Amino acid sequence: MRIGILGGGQLGLMLAEAAARMGIATRVLDPANDAPAARAAEHTCAPFEDIEALGEFARSVDLVTYEFENVPVASVEWLAERVAVAPSPAALRTAQDRLLEKEFFVRQGVRTPPFAPVGTHEEYRAALLRIGVPAVVKTRRFGYDGKGQRVVRSLKEAEAAWAELHGVPLLVEGFVAFERELSIIAVGQRDGGVRFFPLVENHHRRGILRLSIAPAPDAEELAAEAEACARAAIREFRYVGVLAVEFFQRDGHLYANEMAPRVHNSGHWTLGGAPTSQFAAHVAAIAGLPIGELEPAMPSAMVNLIGAMPDGRALREIAGTHVVDYGKSPRAGRKLGHVTIVAEDMDLLMERVDRVRRLAEAAGG
Numbered sequence: 001m002r003i004g005i006l007g008g009g010q011l012g013l014m015l016a017e018a019a020a021r022m023g024i025a026t027r028v029l030d031p032a033n034d035a036p037a038a039r040a041a042e043h044t045c046a047p048f049e050d051i052e053a054l055g056e057f058a059r060s061v062d063l064v065t066y067e068f069e070n071v072p073v074a075s076v077e078w079l080a081e082r083v084a085v086a087p088s089p090a091a092l093r094t095a096q097d098r099l100l101e102k103e104f105f106v107r108q109g110v111r112t113p114p115f116a117p118v119g120t121h122e123e124y125r126a127a128l129l130r131i132g133v134p135a136v137v138k139t140r141r142f143g144y145d146g147k148g149q150r151v152v153r154s155l156k157e158a159e160a161a162w163a164e165l166h167g168v169p170l171l172v173e174g175f176v177a178f179e180r181e182l183s184i185i186a187v188g189q190r191d192g193g194v195r196f197f198p199l200v201e202n203h204h205r206r207g208i209l210r211l212s213i214a215p216a217p218d219a220e221e222l223a224a225e226a227e228a229c230a231r232a233a234i235r236e237f238r239y240v241g242v243l244a245v246e247f248f249q250r251d252g253h254l255y256a257n258e259m260a261p262r263v264h265n266s267g268h269w270t271l272g273g274a275p276t277s278q279f280a281a282h283v284a285a286i287a288g289l290p291i292g293e294l295e296p297a298m299p300s301a302m303v304n305l306i307g308a309m310p311d312g313r314a315l316r317e318i319a320g321t322h323v324v325d326y327g328k329s330p331r332a333g334r335k336l337g338h339v340t341i342v343a344e345d346m347d348l349l350m351e352r353v354d355r356v357r358r359l360a361e362a363a364g365g
């Protein structure tokens with residue numbers, strides 16, 4: 001079997017490596033000639049809109065998946081007419097647009113921050129009046145890692161945000177003074193079954209994920225709520241593969257922020273922290289193979305390595321660590337690798353996490 005992956009970043013790399021361990025070959029399509037996944041997969045270097053390349057790609061694989069959320073839906077739909085595609089293009093279409101995504105959550109009865117779509121300055125002012133400040137102004141499409149969004153705390157900041165972001169469809173959202181951020185990684189199977197990794201607690205700085213802790217402490221009831229939300233998405237989209245949903249926790253309730261129809265950074269801890277990684281689970285699910293055990297034996301955490309790689313030896317000297325280097329050239333704010341940390345108990349885990357974070361921050365992340 002050969003699986004085609006649209007997008008050849010670190011997610012594609014880790015998918016390709018997981019597939020290889022299962023005896024499955026992969027081919028990635030990515031316009032960058034230095035795509036990290038090319039280390040582990042055949043690489044077709046072409047734009048996502050290149051019909052000739054897409055046709056050749058479709059003919060050369062048994063199944064297509066994607067790791068890049070902004071791959072054009074039209075290309076994915078075109079492929080779906082020629083070869084099996086998972087997850088479904090419908091899930092991708094919804095996840096690409098923050099408005100469709102939030103409307104989907106509302107239809108499922110899932111709480112979200114208040115939101116309003118905005119095109120004109122008049123609509124913008126009206127939305128801010130209704131929602132109030134602080135608010136978060138986001139581009140409806142193409143945002144990631146805090147890009148394409150501004151927190152607005154006053155009328156003056158609102159005008160500055162408008163000047164920066166206007167010209168594309170926007171969403172104004174109420175700012176949630178959350179207690180913490182959480183995410184669930186679900187796996188939809190071909191037979192409609194759904195499996196879950198434990199709920200994860202996430203810490204962001206400047207819009208970028210820095211740390212995940214699994215399982216999220218004191219979150220049993222919230223886990224059931226998060227699972228119900230992911231289950232609804234999997235049912236609605238006949239979703240096969242890994243799906244991530246991110247939430248804010250406030251006053252004991254979950255507010256859905258967004259979903260990602262792909263393997264997700266907050267699931268990287270599973271690589272070394274769970275008996276089956278999210279990458280292996282995704283490959284198994286889309287290929288129709290048994291998924292294996294997901295429940296981790298010990299608490300686990302993941303620290304992202306951002307901007308510059310710390311000394312690998314110093315990281316590995318900390319007990320319970322598993323370091324993954326994506327092989328990307330360093331750049332401020334760029335995710336270059338991550339460290340999975342496991343420990344027998346939460347106290348020891350957090351002690352090790354602190355040591356890893358100090359090394360990561362000293363290096364520039």
Ligand code: AMP
Nearest residue numbers: 113136145146173174175176204207258
């Ligand atoms: P997003 O791109 O929507 O995942 O946002 C990136 C990060 O910005 C989130 O993980 C939060 O830390 C923060 N953020 C986004 N939306 C809101 C909101 N409505 N209220 C408070 N913080 C937010």
